[in-house]
Amino acid sequence: MNSKQHASGVVAGRLATPEIEDNFQDLHPALSTHEAVVAADRCYFCHDAPCVTACPTSIDIPMFIRQIATGNPQGSAETIFDQNILGGMCARVCPTETLCEQVCVREVAEGKPVKIGLLQRYATDYAMDSGAEIHRRAKATGKKVAVVGAGPAGLACAHRLAMYGHDVEILEAREKPGGLNEFGIAAYKTVDGFAQREVEFVLSVGGINVQYGKKLGEGVSLKQLQSDYDAVFLGLGLADVNALHMPGSDAEGVVDAVDFIAGLRQSADKSDIAVGRRIVVIGGGMTAIDAAVQAKLLGAEDVTICYRRGRDRMNASVFEQELATSRGVIIRHWLQPQSVNTTDGKLQSVTLEYTSQDGGKLNGTGELMTIEADQVLVAIGQKLAASGLGSPVKLEGGRIVTDADGRTSAEKTWAGGDCTNNGDDLTVTAVAQGRDAAEAINQTLRQ
Amino acid sequence: MADIRNTFAGIKSPNPFWLASAPPTDKAYNVERAFKAGWGGVVWKTLGEAGPPLVNVNGPRYGAVWGGDRRLLGLNNIELITDRDLHVNLREIKQVKKDWPDRALVVSIMVPCEEAAWKKILPLVEETGADGIELNFGCPHGMSERGMGSAVGQVPEYIEMVTRWCKASTRMPVIVKLTPNITDIRFPARAAQAGGADAVSLINTVSSITSVNLDNFSPEPSIDGKGSHGGYCGPAVKPIALNMVAEIARDAETQGLPISGIGGITTWRDAAEFLALGSGNVQVCTAAMTYGFKIVSEMIEGLENWMDAQGHANLDDVIGRAVPNVTDWQYLNLNYVTKARINQEMCISCGRCHIACEDTSHQAITQEVDGQRRFEVIEEECVGCNLCVNVCPVDNCITMEQLAAGQTDLRTGEKVSGDYANWTEHPNNPSRVAAE
Numbered sequence: 060m061n062s063k064q065h066a067s068g069v070v071a072g073r074l075a076t077p078e079i080e081d082n083f084q085d086l087h088p089a090l091s092t093h094e095a096v097v098a099a100d101r102c103y104f105c106h107d108a109p110c111v112t113a114c115p116t117s118i119d120i121p122m123f124i125r126q127i128a129t130g131n132p133q134g135s136a137e138t139i140f141d142q143n144i145l146g147g148m149c150a151r152v153c154p155t156e157t158l159c160e161q162v163c164v165r166e167v168a169e170g171k172p173v174k175i176g177l178l179q180r181y182a183t184d185y186a187m188d189s190g191a192e193i194h195r196r197a198k199a200t201g202k203k204v205a206v207v208g209a210g211p212a213g214l215a216c217a218h219r220l221a222m223y224g225h226d227v228e229i230l231e232a233r234e235k236p237g238g239l240n241e242f243g244i245a246a247y248k249t250v251d252g253f254a255q256r257e258v259e260f261v262l263s264v265g266g267i268n269v270q271y272g273k274k275l276g277e278g279v280s281l282k283q284l285q286s287d288y289d290a291v292f293l294g295l296g297l298a299d300v301n302a303l304h305m306p307g308s309d310a311e312g313v314v315d316a317v318d319f320i321a322g323l324r325q326s327a328d329k330s331d332i333a334v335g336r337r338i339v340v341i342g343g344g345m346t347a348i349d350a351a352v353q354a355k356l357l358g359a360e361d362v363t364i365c366y367r368r369g370r371d372r373m374n375a376s377v378f379e380q381e382l383a384t385s386r387g388v389i390i391r392h393w394l395q396p397q398s399v400n401t402t403d404g405k406l407q408s409v410t411l412e413y414t415s416q417d418g419g420k421l422n423g424t425g426e427l428m429t430i431e432a433d434q435v436l437v438a439i440g441q442k443l444a445a446s447g448l449g450s451p452v453k454l455e456g457g458r459i460v461t462d463a464d465g466r467t468s469a470e471k472t473w474a475g476g477d478c479t480n481n482g483d484d485l486t487v488t489a490v491a492q493g494r495d496a497a498e499a500i501n502q503t504l505r506q
Numbered sequence: 507m508a509d510i511r512n513t514f515a516g517i518k519s520p521n522p523f524w525l526a527s528a529p530p531t532d533k534a535y536n537v538e539r540a541f542k543a544g545w546g547g548v549v550w551k552t553l554g555e556a557g558p559p560l561v562n563v564n565g566p567r568y569g570a571v572w573g574g575d576r577r578l579l580g581l582n583n584i585e586l587i588t589d590r591d592l593h594v595n596l597r598e599i600k601q602v603k604k605d606w607p608d609r610a611l612v613v614s615i616m617v618p619c620e621e622a623a624w625k626k627i628l629p630l631v632e633e634t635g636a637d638g639i640e641l642n643f644g645c646p647h648g649m650s651e652r653g654m655g656s657a658v659g660q661v662p663e664y665i666e667m668v669t670r671w672c673k674a675s676t677r678m679p680v681i682v683k684l685t686p687n688i689t690d691i692r693f694p695a696r697a698a699q700a701g702g703a704d705a706v707s708l709i710n711t712v713s714s715i716t717s718v719n720l721d722n723f724s725p726e727p728s729i730d731g732k733g734s735h736g737g738y739c740g741p742a743v744k745p746i747a748l749n750m751v752a753e754i755a756r757d758a759e760t761q762g763l764p765i766s767g768i769g770g771i772t773t774w775r776d777a778a779e780f781l782a783l784g785s786g787n788v789q790v791c792t793a794a795m796t797y798g799f800k801i802v803s804e805m806i807e808g809l810e811n812w813m814d815a816q817g818h819a820n821l822d823d824v825i826g827r828a829v830p831n832v833t834d835w836q837y838l839n840l841n842y843v844t845k846a847r848i849n850q851e852m853c854i855s856c857g858r859c860h861i862a863c864e865d866t867s868h869q870a871i872t873q874e875v876d877g878q879r880r881f882e883v884i885e886e887e888c889v890g891c892n893l894c895v896n897v898c899p900v901d902n903c904i905t906m907e908q909l910a911a912g913q914t915d916l917r918t919g920e921k922v923s924g925d926y927a928n929w930t931e932h933p934n935n936p937s938r939v940a941a942e
Contacts, residue, residue, distance in 0.1 A: 093576075096574075096575075097574065097575045100574030100575060103856045103858060103899050104858070105855075105856040105857050105858065106856070106857030106858060106860055106861035106873070107857055107873065107879075108856075108857070109855070109879075128574075164854040164855055164856045165854075167854050167855065168854040168900065
């Protein structure tokens with residue numbers, strides 16, 4: 060046993076490096092060619108297939124699977140990339156159990172869907188490893204488009220615009236591209252630096268330049284972009300987080316889950332990441348699950364997710380919830396945080412109040428309970444950093460309003476991904492919106 | 507318990523499952539393993555004339571066609587007859603027959619098309635105590651170019667001639683093995699019968715190229731970049747074999763001629779089908795080469811269980827039972843009207859029945875009903891073709907239901923007649939015969 064395993068407080072190296080590396084291996088290892096062909100053979104090549112309808116990017120799933128079955132993985136990848144240039148990441152992070160695989164007729168018939176996600180990964184990995192050209196740029200149009208944000212929406216939009224021959228300038232606030240794919244997803248879902256490899260793959264189409272450290276509202280304004288470019292796409296994501304406001308919430312050891320995950324993703328050696336012995340995670344979404352599971356994999360002894368509503372209201376899919384519990388995370392429902400308790404500035408516990416639902420309204424019951432904790436991970440939602448946008452961009456519920464094509468209320472400006480009010484905070488939806496906005500921008504620029 | 511003891515062309519075996527003349531029966535070692543596993547008999551791999559042993563290729567001898575999960579559907583081979591010394595083979599045959607007296611041991615022979623050659627080898631085989639001989643007029647590769655194998659089997663006159671030589675020179679029952687690489691199997695069968703054959707066995711392998719290597723454009727199996735047509739066998743050839751067996755079984759001239767059924771038999775069910783179409787026993791090769799000799803116990807028990815369940819006491823209750831039901835197209839009942847029915851409880855909504863019917867057939871299956879994804883048969887369009895049943899991935903989800911006499915066929919608007927009526931009497935048939 061590692062000597063630090065049971066140390067109290069927030070410490071690094073609870074587990075030895077090899078054990079941590081083992082814990083963080085690929086959640087769904089890639090299929091071998093034979094496995095892929097066998098899995099592909101289970102696809103019925105449905106007509107007007109339900110899986111295609113369920114895919115936010117409408118990938119022709121039966122076709123790409125048939126291409127795998129016939130020994131044409133390159134063609135299969137082309138089918139995928141035509142609809143979804145981030146098909147490699149989506150194959151890894153899509154909640155397929157609530158999208159394509161949920162409606163697979165094999166799921167309906169046998170409770171065992173075709174492994175669509177893994178097959179998509181097989182084909183996209185093959186093509187990205189082969190290095191063969193997938194897309195060629197059309198002749199240059201001389202039009203320039205600014206894309207704000209190098210996350211899934213921005214990359215998908217930029218790629219499609221570049222294909223059409225437009226010149227694209229991406230402005231990225233961070234020093235590295237990828238957005239949530241790079242900073243916000245559990246490490247075991249995208250191992251071996253895949254997010255960066257995928258960005259390189261997307262950019263390899265040409266015609267896209269990325270400027271790093273460029274944040275809207277800090278030296279660059281939307282107004283300026285509108286005047287310098289023929290069109291602007293906003294793929295800002297949700298850069299701000301909701302903070303916990305309660306007694307003790309400013310204590311050391313109360314950490315934002317988004318930052319915790321980003322730190323993990325960016326560390327070269329995960330045994331450097333400090334983690335508590337007993338952790339309470341507040342929230343019920345994918346971020347809560349990703350943070351909780353990874354904390355557990357780093358060696359935390361007790362990790363408890365506390366969500367203020369019932370299981371059916373959790374944004375994290377059932378698969379993700381089961382993944383968490385299989386890794387030893389405890390998920391508790393109907394509990395809202397009341398205070399973070401410290402002694403001599405040291406985090407000791409979290410006090411929570413039981414809740415109940417009365418119609419649509421959530422009420423505290425007055426009954427309290429306390430969970431011992433030396434670290435609290437807060438995952439109660441992210442929000443748009445709207446300050447740099449300026450008034451012409453109409454918001455609703457704190458997010459950008461767009462029409463079906465992604466057009467915002469501001470001139471020459473489109474938006475897509477989590478920053479808009481019509482998504483579901485999924486990578487695949489962000490890709491679809493970025494791509495569709497690019498189509499709309501292209502139409503407009505060619506008029 | 508059903509009795510599956512078998513007598514074929516006078517040769518007795520404890521069950522009707524023989525191993526066909528092929529690599530698995532090339533030497534005592536294999537044959538003894540087969541008998542230990544329970545095979546009722548073997549046809550020893552084809553012997554040629556005495557002299558320097560035959561030479562096989564030293565590269566691959568087999569090509570293959572696979573289904574999903576690399577399930578072997580068809581095998582093709584370019585191996586020749588035995589490449590072991592004749593006298594070694596004869597010695598082993600004699601010993602094996604002595605050690606396994608209750609099993610059938612038939613010896614396959616192929617020598618040049620000269621009477622002297624046959625007269626020379628037959629006494630040698632007879633001396634082993636073997637139960638019978640099988641004349642290899644079937645192999646489509648290698649030997650056929652030397653005037654043997656299917657080169658003989660493709661000329662009915664040669665079949666008759668050689669069969670007659672053999673009958674005149676041996677007391678052993680003579681089984682003539684037929685090649686499927688002809689246009690009408692009845693002619694070689696009739697020729698064998700005319701020559702005095704005690705039985706025919708079929709099919710031998712089908713001339714084939716299994717695939718082409720698209721990197722070097724060589725047919726497979728590839729020998730130094732070149733390929734040669736080989737003999738195709740395995741599950742893929744079963745339907746071809748069943749038809750040929752049935753054609754001989756129902757031919758007025760060859761009716762009653764014992765048939766040893768061969769061609770893709772893999773399970774007890776395949777065997778039962780061959781028996782029902784008139785085979786007196788069956789021979790198996792590819793299934794054994796794929797899975798080993800143990801499969802015979804599944805075949806034996808499966809056949810027994812089916813016979814018990816159906817109340818068939820012995821093989822005679824089964825053999826030929828389907829033959830009277832094989833007829834010519836013109837005698838099929840045109841008043842037998844069926845419509846597809848889709849069981850909505852079982853339907854998994856894959857839509858394959860719809861797209862198959864819509865794109866390639868009669869536009870008789872919906873895709874949507876009241877705005878919902880739903881697949882229903884449009885009776886007005888359904889011709890009862892059965893394509894939807896065949897493409898549906900769910901067993902028994904789509905069935906063909908017969909319209910009872912008096913019901914209206916919504917496609918034609920006519921009432922279904924309960925009478926039998928066929929094409930020979932149909933008004934649209936220019937050569938119809940008047941109904942009585």
